[in-house]
Amino acid sequence: MGDIAVEKSFFYHLRSLLPVEISVPQGLMKNVLVSVGYFRFRTRLAAKGAEVPDLDLYRPLYVPWEGQPEFKQYYDLIRPHTLVSPDRCWILLRFLQHARQLPGDFAEFGVFRGGTALLASHVLRQADDRRALHLFDSFAGMPQTSPGEAFEKGDFSATSEATVRSLVAPTGANVVFHPGYIPDTFADAGINRLAYAHVDVDLYQSVLDCVEYVYPKLVPGGILIFDDYGFPCCSRAREAVDQAFSSRQEKPIYLPTGQAFVMKLA
Numbered sequence: 001m002g003d004i005a006v007e008k009s010f011f012y013h014l015r016s017l018l019p020v021e022i023s024v025p026q027g028l029m030k031n032v033l034v035s036v037g038y039f040r041f042r043t044r045l046a047a048k049g050a051e052v053p054d055l056d057l058y059r060p061l062y063v064p065w066e067g068q069p070e071f072k073q074y075y076d077l078i079r080p081h082t083l084v085s086p087d088r089c090w091i092l093l094r095f096l097q098h099a100r101q102l103p104g105d106f107a108e109f110g111v112f113r114g115g116t117a118l119l120a121s122h123v124l125r126q127a128d129d130r131r132a133l134h135l136f137d138s139f140a141g142m143p144q145t146s147p148g149e150a151f152e153k154g155d156f157s158a159t160s161e162a163t164v165r166s167l168v169a170p171t172g173a174n175v176v177f178h179p180g181y182i183p184d185t186f187a188d189a190g191i192n193r194l195a196y197a198h199v200d201v202d203l204y205q206s207v208l209d210c211v212e213y214v215y216p217k218l219v220p221g222g223i224l225i226f227d228d229y230g231f232p233c234c235s236r237a238r239e240a241v242d243q244a245f246s247s248r249q250e251k252p253i254y255l256p257t258g259q260a261f262v263m264k265l266a
């Protein structure tokens with residue numbers, strides 16, 4: 001136990017000495033291959049003469065989040081305000097569009113500076129859809145965390161409700177703010193049905209509380225998507241998802257983006 005505490009403290013403090021966004025040059029080789037036309041050539045060969053629309057977005061598989069015009073139009077607007085990578089935002093966009101066909105409100109749990117909330121606002125506004133988008137966050141950072149978590153109380157405090165309000169207001173979407181700590185803010189939220197819930201809260205207890213709140217309200221076909229499932233800093237969030245669904249009929253589907261989702265069965 002002592003060793004774990006020392007180890008956590010070592011990595012936690014080491015990370016605080018480094019820049020917040022450490023970019024690993026894992027895409028470097030891919031970028032070089034793109035710029036020399038390797039993937040274009042490879043795609044033509046692999047297609048064996050068949051027509052391939054969006055040829056430049058095969059690297060080697062189709063990667064629409066790297067330039068598909070509809071997505072780019074949304075992502076360029078949210079990029080400065082989100083921690084969520086383009087591939088994950090692409091998944092969110094598709095689930096938002098899916099959920100628009102269903103009855104029920106949309107909700108996000110874990111908003112921080114509002115980037116992924118802005119994506120949902122734009123999708124609703126673009127479709128002239130007046131359903132509510134509910135935003136849950138303390139807007140003052142993490143609550144008390146549990147043992148084994150890579151975060152501390154107060155992390156993500158560099159935001160405010162006013163900042164996010166002014167970000168989403170120009171979209172004209174019907175955004176409802178629920179500032180404060182989850183689950184306290186659930187009591188008076190007044191939500192009956194949900195078609196889309198994005199849970200991006202990183203912590204074991206916060207994830208569990210969100211599932212208990214969202215699941216009964218999710219309409220058949222509704223989407224519950226977890227941002228943090230596959231990230232090493234959020235292994236306790238994964239534990240919470242697995243625990244919450246161990247006794248439910250839906251099985252969380254893990255994506256190579258790090259996200260996991262559940263589509264509510266009837």
Ligand SMILES: C[S@@+](CC[C@H](N)C(=O)[O-])C[C@H]1O[C@@H](n2cnc3c(N)ncnc32)[C@H](O)[C@@H]1O
Pocket residue numbers: 081082083084109110111112113114115116117136137138139140141142143155156180181182183200201202203206
């Ligand atoms: C990773 S950030 C969200 C990132 C955001 N979706 C984006 O687009 O960048 C996680 C957020 O969850 C919030 N959070 C975690 N647990 C919470 C709780 N129990 N109550 C309120 N907010 C919580 C934190 O305050 C933080 O703003």
